[in-house]
Amino acid sequence: MSEIEKKICIIDYGSGNIGSVSNVLNKLNLNYCVSNSIEDFKNSSHFILPGVGSFGSAMKKLNQSIDIDKLEYEILNNKKPILGICVGMQLMAEFGYEFGKSKGLGWIKGNVEIIKTSGLILPHIGWNSVKVKKNNSLLNNEEKNKDFYFVNSYYFNIENNDQVIATTEYGMNFPSIISFKNIYGVQFHPEKSQKPGKKLIFDFINSN
């Protein structure tokens, strides 16, 4: 796909970090829209699912704001690449356990559970290193131990370890980048992680 045809859809469901994600795409001169319309889903080549807040309330907002079947058609049938950010990534799980059990999108097997911190304070907030385990199109080997900005109390306890691309340590090792076919997710906030974050978003768009 040539540069000109790439159009990114930031999925609009009232998530707090939509503005910051848009700011990065502006800086990168990428063609994007912030939308929840089926028409824009059809016309987009890439998707970003942002997210802050709790699993349950984010999933509820997503259900209220978009036609999930239509989005799934683009992702699961048409195989368009999608990047989930923070809670946006967590929503791809089967279930979340933040403030009670809630059903997720179920695109990737596993559940979202509280970080077992061994006494460290939650939320896990600040710059932490992301250790790359597997070759991937988001972070290359030279950037093996880059720091990214995190704000989370919960993590994606993913069933299939092969889908974990990178991990981060905070009381325990948890997945910080995941990928399964055309679906990608990052637990940190690339939109607030300066140069390495901008590069990650750029690489997601350009190598997929």
Added chain:
Amino acid sequence: MLKRRVIPTLLFKDNVLVKGKNFLSNRPVVSAIESVKTYDLREVDELIFNDILASTKNIEPDYNMISEISKECFVPLVVGGGIKNLKIIENLLRNGADKVSINTWGVKDPDLLKQASKEFGSQCIVGSLDYKKSKNNKVFTICGTQIENYNILEMAEIFEQNGCGELIITSIDNDGNLCGYDVDILQKIKKKIKIPLIASGGCGSYDHMLEVFKDANVDAVAAASIFHFSKMTPREAKKYLFSKGINVRN
């Protein structure tokens, strides 16, 4: 492992950034946007942006300004000044702030902190406290103009109990004097509270940062004058700190 942070503080007044001494006689620095662009290039870990007019004149923050700044800021942005209700916090977050720092109105009514952390999450509620060592470590509000009944240690605990996610502690006596942080008080506060502690007021050299990281075990250092009025930069500060064994992002 979480990294220790180096955070420039920007004070904003009438469209320009200023920096004073002991919270007085503010000198203009440069335009806010230009300054944020420069800091974004210098790989700071976070930016603290305080609107002085909003707090002293009891007016709402300049939301347009915050929105413009956030377009150039690709690190977490903390905004403070004049935050006295949940509506203001919501507006700031909507205009691009990642966290808000609450000072005066949190001291006057700690319940504001409790409500704010419940509504928006403790991760975005930063408590900010100013005190004077020369006045028995009493807390001061309204940009250092009003003395309060509590000392800094008592108030730090109250802020933590009411749900702040982090604390910024500023020594008014040391502010702008480049004489080093008040390590003694910071050590005492660090022992009392669990939430991340940001040291502020008095930084004049990279060694001052090293000292407060090592001796008070703070989680972050905030600095203003050193970056505005000298050739010292956050990037060089972090290189130095890293070389001395402090776990900073580099």
